[in-house]
Amino acid sequence: MIAIAVLLGIITFFFTRQWLQRKKLPPGPLPLPLLGNLHQLAYALFVSKKTYVEMVCDFTKKYGSVHTFWFGPMPTVNITDYATAVDAMVKKGSAFANRNMPYLFRLTRGDRGIIASNGQPWLEQRRFALHTLRNFGLGRNIIEERIMYEFEITCEELEGRFDNEGASIEPENMLNLMVANIMNRMLFTDRFSKTKRAMPYTAVP
Numbered sequence: 001m002i003a004i005a006v007l008l009g010i011i012t013f014f015f016t017r018q019w020l021q022r023k024k025l026p027p028g029p030l031p032l033p034l035l036g037n038l039h040q041l042a043y044a045l046f047v048s049k050k051t052y053v054e055m056v057c058d059f060t061k062k063y064g065s066v067h068t069f070w071f072g073p074m075p076t077v078n079i080t081d082y083a084t085a086v087d088a089m090v091k092k093g094s095a096f097a098n099r100n101m102p103y104l105f106r107l108t109r110g111d112r113g114i115i116a117s118n119g120q121p122w123l124e125q126r127r128f129a130l131h132t133l134r135n136f137g138l139g140r141n142i143i144e145e146r147i148m149y150e151f152e153i154t155c156e157e158l159e160g161r162f163d164n165e166g167a168s169i170e171p172e173n174m175l176n177l178m179v180a181n182i183m184n185r186m187l188f189t190d191r192f193s194k195t196k197r198a199m200p201y202t203a204v205p
Contacts, residue, residue: 014073025075028068029059036070056080074100097122136186146185154178 014033022031031037044055056078059067065081079085088096098118109116114125130138137143154174161169181191 018070018073021075022068025068026066026077027063028070029063031070031075034073036072036074038070038072143186147182150178150181150185150191 011033018031018033029037029040032039041052041055044050044058045052050058056069057080059069059078060080065084066077066079068075068077070076079088101116101118105116111117111121114122114129117125134140137146154177157174158169158171177192185191
């Protein structure tokens with residue numbers, strides 16, 4: 001009897017908490033305590049054979065372009081209208097900058113790094129990262145030029161090996177060298193050529 005009363009109390013607590021949260025959120029399908037709308041997601045995927053996008057389109061027709069879907073006890077707001085998405089993510093991006101972080105992620109990472117941080121620390125680290133990456137050429141044609149330069153050299157070497165060795169070759173080393181050269185030129189303004197295969201390392205005492 002006591003166990004039943006405790007179970008009913010827990011269900012009532014989660015139901016009331018969810019109901020109070022729903023009042024502050026856009027409309028959406030009725031969630032169940034703890035499960036949220038996962039049962040509807042499972043039905044759409046495995047019974048109706050729909051994709052997640054098709055399910056969201058159905059909810060859009062019924063609840064509007066801004067609606068709430070519950071992944072378990074966590075509510076998520078789907079924005080399916082382009083104009084509304086631009087208004088929320090671009091024009092009012094600072095108002096929606098914070099992100100939900102799982103407890104284990106916060107426990108292991110704290111509030112550090114571009115991925116794990118939120119609020120003002122995230123804005124400062126993002127600003128620093130973008131400034132640093134732009135100094136390396138992000139957003140400019142210089143990166144594309146360096147990538148295409150290494151790509152063309154690799155293609156020429158591949159064609160030469162096809163002509164000399166036949167149709168069966170192992171391109172792994174060439175592709176690894178291409179990727180390494182792109183990064184080396186960005187970081188150290190130097191690259192390894194076919195005659196400069198050795199990669200010396202300096203021993204650090």
